Amino acid sequence: MREFEVIDRIRALLPSAPEGVILPIGDDCAVIEVGGERWVAAADMLVAGRHFREEWSSPGDVGFKAVAVNVSDVAAMGARPRFVLTSGGAPGSEVALGCFAGVAEACREFGVYPIGGDTTGSERLVVDVAILGSLEGRDFVARSGAGAGDVIAVSGELGAAAAGLLALERGVEGYERLKARHRRPEPRVEAGVAAAEVGMGAMIDLSDGLASDVRHVCERSGVGCRIDLGLLPVSPDVRELALKLGEDPERLAATGGEDFELLFCGPEAAVEKLGRVVGTPVTVIGEVLSEAKGVGFLKEGRAVPDLSGWDHFS
Structure with a gap:
């Protein structure tokens, strides 16, 4: 089974959501109401050998990234991150301390307060972060609000983290900016908050790759879309490295x-x-269509088949 088939099976095991659960599992975050205020909640895990390699990511890098990816989920709902619980297993106390130093650094950078967690020994480093974010009176933005006729846009740039990973895997010298994008991502909190305030219909953070994540939005919204790969914001260093390694930049x-x-x-x-x-560039890359038209990708006017992103069980 693929990751989202597993999630669907898990969802089928759950009872009906109790009062106070506004949006249950299946989005970037759940939405809950506590004391008349709405909060978002999520958790994400990083596992050595699956999400990072110890030879090129320090324990501090891993701790920082574990917080950053959760902050990104909160941003994708239009909320502001507030609190985290961090748990981890490490092959020694020094590795654990190094990892939690990265957690603390990320918390300072993103304005999050760590309120607890758990540590234990394990053969390889594993870090799990649970996060709470505040909607501060705003409406949340789910994946399910896209409608035919909407435009599709992305923040920042695409492909930098993947290019950095390629450089690390293939031992390419230089390209430190791209390697840093893989090790220490930069979640777009202010862009997410602003998107909620301007009335954006749907939003998702691009963790598994555009090709997969836009499909999640279309499936939840009951729509189709067309993406023009020629419009993707790809930086010159990503393009240069991709071509050097025989990869198509788009x-x-x-x-x-x-x-x-x-x-x-x-x-x-x-x-x-x-x-x-917002200070971050926003680039239009496609349009939302009726469900009957499906999800399609074009380059120079021609259909590009077989595009998919990361799957956690592949």
């Missing part, structure tokens, strides 16, 4: 994953306003 940007940028679906006016009010 395909890498569409499938690589771990960008932790945000994908937005909404009326053109809302997307234009978002681009004016």
